[in-house]
Every structure is written in structure tokens, then in C-alpha cells.
Amino acid sequence: MKAVIKVDNLRKSYKDIKAVNDISFRVYEGEIFGMLGPNGAGKTTTMEIVEGIRKADSGRVTVLGIDVKKHPRKVKANIGVQLQTTSLYPRLSVREVMALFASFYPRSASIDKLIKLVDLEDSKKKRCKNLSGGQQQRLSIALALVNNPKVLFLDEPTSGLDPQSRHNIWSMIEYVRSKGKSVFITTHYMEEAQRLCDRVAIIDYGKIIATDKPDKLVSQHFQDEAIEFELNQQLDDDVLSKVAGVTNVVQENGKVTVYSSAVPVTVSALLDLAKQRGFELTNLYVRRATLEDVFLKLTGRRIRE
Amino acid sequence: MKAFNILLMANAKQFVREKAALFWTFLFPIFFILIFGAVFSGGMDNVSFDVGLVIEDDSAIAQNMSDAFGQVTVFKMTSGQRDGELQALQDGERRAVLVIEQGFGETIARGGTANISVYYDPTQTSSVQILLPIVQKVVDNIDRALSGTTPRVQLTEQTLQSHNLRAIDYLVPGILAMALMQLGLFAVAPIVVDRENKVLKRLGATPLRRSTMVISTVVFNLIVAMIQAALIIIVARLVFDVPMLGNWFYLICFIILGTLTFLAMGYMLSAFAKNQQTLMPLIMFVQFPMMFLSGIFFPLEMMPGFMRPIMDAMPLTYLGDSIRQIMVESSAMHSHLINIGVLGGWFVVCLILAVRFFKWE
Numbered sequence A: 001m002k003a004v005i006k007v008d009n010l011r012k013s014y015k016d017i018k019a020v021n022d023i024s025f026r027v028y029e030g031e032i033f034g035m036l037g038p039n040g041a042g043k044t045t046t047m048e049i050v051e052g053i054r055k056a057d058s059g060r061v062t063v064l065g066i067d068v069k070k071h072p073r074k075v076k077a078n079i080g081v082q083l084q085t086t087s088l089y090p091r092l093s094v095r096e097v098m099a100l101f102a103s104f105y106p107r108s109a110s111i112d113k114l115i116k117l118v119d120l121e122d123s124k125k126k127r128c129k130n131l132s133g134g135q136q137q138r139l140s141i142a143l144a145l146v147n148n149p150k151v152l153f154l155d156e157p158t159s160g161l162d163p164q165s166r167h168n169i170w171s172m173i174e175y176v177r178s179k180g181k182s183v184f185i186t187t188h189y190m191e192e193a194q195r196l197c198d199r200v201a202i203i204d205y206g207k208i209i210a211t212d213k214p215d216k217l218v219s220q221h222f223q224d225e226a227i228e229f230e231l232n233q234q235l236d237d238d239v240l241s242k243v244a245g246v247t248n249v250v251q252e253n254g255k256v257t258v259y260s261s262a263v264p265v266t267v268s269a270l271l272d273l274a275k276q277r278g279f280e281l282t283n284l285y286v287r288r289a290t291l292e293d294v295f296l297k298l299t300g301r302r303i304r305e
Numbered sequence B: 001m002k003a004f005n006i007l008l009m010a011n012a013k014q015f016v017r018e019k020a021a022l023f024w025t026f027l028f029p030i031f032f033i034l035i036f037g038a039v040f041s042g043g044m045d046n047v048s049f050d051v052g053l054v055i056e057d058d059s060a061i062a063q064n065m066s067d068a069f070g071q072v073t074v075f076k077m078t079s080g081q082r083d084g085e086l087q088a089l090q091d092g093e094r095r096a097v098l099v100i101e102q103g104f105g106e107t108i109a110r111g112g113t114a115n116i117s118v119y120y121d122p123t124q125t126s127s128v129q130i131l132l133p134i135v136q137k138v139v140d141n142i143d144r145a146l147s148g149t150t151p152r153v154q155l156t157e158q159t160l161q162s163h164n165l166r167a168i169d170y171l172v173p174g175i176l177a178m179a180l181m182q183l184g185l186f187a188v189a190p191i192v193v194d195r196e197n198k199v200l201k202r203l204g205a206t207p208l209r210r211s212t213m214v215i216s217t218v219v220f221n222l223i224v225a226m227i228q229a230a231l232i233i234i235v236a237r238l239v240f241d242v243p244m245l246g247n248w249f250y251l252i253c254f255i256i257l258g259t260l261t262f263l264a265m266g267y268m269l270s271a272f273a274k275n276q277q278t279l280m281p282l283i284m285f286v287q288f289p290m291m292f293l294s295g296i297f298f299p300l301e302m303m304p305g306f307m308r309p310i311m312d313a314m315p316l317t318y319l320g321d322s323i324r325q326i327m328v329e330s331s332a333m334h335s336h337l338i339n340i341g342v343l344g345g346w347f348v349v350c351l352i353l354a355v356r357f358f359k360w361e
Helices: A043-051 A072-078 A094-102 A111-117 A133-144 A163-178 A190-196 A214-221 A237-241 A263-277 A291-299 B002-016 B019-046 B060-070 B082-090 B104-109 B125-147 B167-186 B189-196 B199-204 B210-240 B248-271 B276-293 B305-313 B315-328 B336-357
Strands: A003-014 A017-028 A032-036 A058-063 A079-082 A151-155 A182-187 A199-204 A207-212 A225-231 A246-252 A255-260 A281-288 B049-055 B075-079 B096-100 B116-120
Touching: A003 A043, A003 A182, A017 A032, A017 A043, A017 A182, A017 A207, A032 A043, A032 A163, A032 A190, A043 A058, A043 A151, A043 A182, A072 A079, A079 A133, A094 A111, A094 A133, A094 B002, A111 A133, A133 A151, A133 A163, A151 A163, A163 A182, A163 A190, A182 A190, A190 A291, A199 A214, A199 A291, A207 A214, A207 A291, A214 A291, A225 A263, A237 A246, A237 A255, A255 A263, A263 A281, B002 B019, B002 B210, B019 B167, B019 B210, B049 B060, B049 B082, B049 B125, B060 B075, B060 B096, B060 B104, B060 B125, B082 B096, B082 B116, B096 B125, B116 B125, B167 B210, B167 B248, B167 B276, B167 B315, B189 B199, B189 B248, B189 B276, B210 B248, B248 B276, B248 B315, B248 B336, B276 B305, B276 B315, B315 B336
Parallel strands: A032 A182, A032 A199, A079 A151, A151 A182, B049 B075, B049 B096
Antiparallel strands: A003 A017, A003 A058, A199 A207, A225 A255, A225 A281, A246 A255, B096 B116
């Protein structure tokens, strides 16, 4: 497969903080590549260096074979960018802003087709300040596509949106991929990474701690399933980890997650234990392990704390 | 070039769609002219001082004195008793009270020196500066007539100005200069808002050159400056008959130079302001002293001397001076060359600071 983005040994510090600490990765043609991590992990800094709007301290970045440091304008002409938060020109209409951005590029896509794609046909004459959050987000995706780019950069594209809007944007991104474009996306939403991305890099404190397909990341770290429940009294991890089939225990504010390689055995053993010791198990459910569990296992923290 | 044109149009659309910007740019200077014009046209031409006259002497000479004061056009004479008139002075109803005391005629008849007392409030500077010399002159004239001497040296007043400068003629070019200053300083406010909203950052992710952005902003503001100037000149002409006597080409050159200077100053200020909340006080801090210490509303001679260095440093002083010279042929404070030099100096200094410190993110 052909890599459209190559990043090698990227570093960037702000004063004493190493925002990006020796990061290397590839994004391949036609894939949705996700960078998953908590706020402040270095996702946005990494993305902005690749886009050519921020300078790295060291490391090498090429996009579509072009060195970003040497030819930033050439890179910018061939990529589409959506920043985390932009409220664009409040007094211009959707169509006017699109035409303005189209004028910055040597070639541009059809504005009307793009407006249709992001479902803003009814609002194309609306001023930007009157758009809803979801509409603004869709407009900024349309703007990122205005030059018909080969690579699309989306920084937390569904942050703060309602589930309906989020699903709309996911299907737009999938449509973009179906046109053979590559998408580089950052997110701190597990479901987004799991459902949307072909490959995910998990990033924490400026370092990539794992990169793979979402399913592989999970199965690599967990053959087990997760059993979650709440307890009405405190139990030591030791007690729980001795329960039949349990491989790992995590307790947080009365919420317990035990990972088990044999769920039926573990569940009945847990219920026996409860009867024996006279405590109550509530809200018990069993689920497959997710990227959240992977992150928790690798870092000892949840993504959203 | 395509990006430049569309950016210019986008600027124009945004500007026209913001009512506050339209008001401050076009209507505010016009209001200023209308209001100040109305105030001055009623005031300066028929200035008069209320002067009380108390005659306690019934001689013919005292009567002559009274007539002589009565002929001074800027005095509105009131006759009365000493107590009443002095009380009126204290109440602020008189600017001065002249008292011709009993025995005035008799003293003169004896060949002595008679006395006229002038009571005035020294805190009223106009009384001191204007009223007393007039009284002195009237007294001198009568004194000469009485003693029968002819003056050896006489002052003949001749004005050198070809055009009789009214207050409104003085004011309008100043308002024009002030409007250009405000245009330039406030033109950067939307850029700071764009920076806050990450619009500048987003533009930075496109191949658009920053120079194209800056030049389109500058060209747009020059166009607005021309419209603004035309509007001010037309309204002043139609309403107050303020002429445009000089060379249009020079006027346009100064409008451009002034706008560029204040745009550069605006960019410089925005370089030192984190956001719009800090930019606004910064602009106010710069523009208010200039409004009042640059001879826009009144000639600088009326200001106390210790302020002189401040006034001499302000670019608006020089822009106002040149536009005034061109429009109404007022007497020059400085030559055009000096004015161009000072404005150009400010332009270069502000530009260097702006380029050095302006942040795009």
C-alpha cells in the first residue's frame, strides 16, 4: 500500500512540556487513520505539524511525497483541513465562504455538489453566524473538501455534537474514503475510533503507545470479555481476582470491571461470593472489551477522566 | 489575483453587513460636523460680554465715558447701582463691572488723574484676555481726546488670509483627519476577532499568501477612506458651505498617507493585544489624546505650553494641518514636507513594530 503521510521521529516541545515526543507513523492511501487519546496528549499538535501550520522541533514529515518543512504551500494546496474550532466569517453566507475558500486554490471542486454532499442545500444562503453547531461542522468539512484534496485532516470533527449529527458526519467521512481519499482524524471518542477508523494510533503524553486496526488492538490485549457491575460495599481487588476465570480487576468509585476468559463461570462464582459475603451486585452486564479497555490497560487511566 | 478580488469583495460584504461599523465610519463624523457646526455657527460670530456700568458721577465726562463703552459692539451694557451690579458679577450674570466713582469729572477738571474701577472674575480667562484690553483701549482713546495728543504710532489691522476662516472651516478638515485616524485604528479589530476565532489559523492552512490578505485589507480600507472623505466634504459643502480650495490630487495623497499611517498603527496595536477585549482600551488610549491634543477641534495655541511636546509628537496634528491647509487654505503650522516626513516616520516605525510583533495565531 502507498503511504500518503509519512512521519518519522517527530518532536515538539512547549517550554518544558514535550507535546510530541518522538512520534512516527504512516497513513495509507484510501484509509481512515485515527489518532485516539485524551485531551492534551499531542494529537492536535501532531496533526498541525503535518498540515504545515506548525513547525516541528525535529523529525521528518512528508505528505504525498512532498516535504512539509520545505514546501508548505505545495502541501497546503493538495490537502483539506478542518481545525478543531473555527467560527468562520459570521456575516458571510455558506455559499460565499465556500466561494472565498475556493478562490485560494488553483483548482476547486464544484461548490454546489459539496453543499449537497454536506447537506446544507437549504442553508446555503444563511449567514454563518445563524448556523447550528452541526451545520457549522458540516460547512467546515465542506471547506476542507473545496480543493478536491487527496488527503483530508479532521481534528475532532464530532466534538460536542449530538448523536444524530455525529452519525451524519461519520457517513460523510466514509463517503470521502469511498472516493479513494485518505482521512487523518483525531478523536477522544472510543466509539468513533472503533466504528470509523481503519487503523488507530493510541497516543498518550506525546507518544504513540499502540497502532493497529481497532479490532486487532482489542483482541491483542484482551481475549477476555468485560463484566461490569456496582457493589454496595468495598471489596479488595485481591478477593475479586481470586474468583474463577478472572484475569484482571479495575475498581473505580464503586464501579467494578473484571475481565474474564470464561464469563459463565465467573458470573456464577461472583453470585456465589455475593451470597456468601452478604453483599449485593447491581447493574451487572457483560460486554466485549473495547479500545477504552485497551487504553485503560496500557496507561492505567481512562481517556475521559 | 482571483483570491485578492474575492477577498476584497468578502471584506466589503462583511463591512456593509455590520451596522455598527457603517455607523462609526460614515455617520459618526457627519454627526460631529453637524453638531459642532450648529454650535459654532451660533456662537463665534456674535460673541458678547455682559458688562455692568455703575456711574456715580453726574459730570459730562462721565456721561461721555458711558457712551464710549456703549459703542463697543461686543459689550452688552447694563447700568445700575454698585451693590446690585457687583452682586450680578458674583452671580455670574456679568463678565465685568465698570465703576465711575463720584468726583470723576471734578478730578479731571482739576487736571488730576481720575480712576475707573474694573471688577472681574480672574478665573474667567476670556475676561482677562479679551475684555480688559478693550476697556483699556476705550479708556486710552478718551484719555487722548481729553489731553489733545495725537498718537505717534498707530496699528493698522490687515488680515493676510485670502479666505476668511470660520470656525466650521477650521473644524471640517480636522474631522476628516480624525475620521481617517479612527478608520485606520479600528480596521484591525476584525482581524483580531478573526485571530481569536482561529480564522487566521484556518486561512494559514490554505495556500493563500499572507501578503495577499494584508494587501486586500489595506486596499479595502483605502477605498472606504475615499468614500468617507467624499461624504464629509460633500456634507460640509452642502450644509455649511465649507469650500475645498486646494488641489484635489494633494488632498487624495494626504488621505492615502494618513490612512496608511493609522492602519500601520492599528496593526501595531493589534500586535500587542491578545484579544478584542484588550485591543479596544488600547485603541482608546491612543485615539483620545490625539482627538483632543492634535488641534482638531481648536487651534493648538489655546492649549497650555507644557502639552506642546505631546501635541508635536502626534501624527494626527500633522495630517490635520495639511488637510486644513489644502482644503481651506489655513495658515500652515508646518510645511507639507514636514507633515509628510512626520506621518511617514510614524508609518515606518509602526510598520516595523507590526511586522516584528504581529502574531497570526
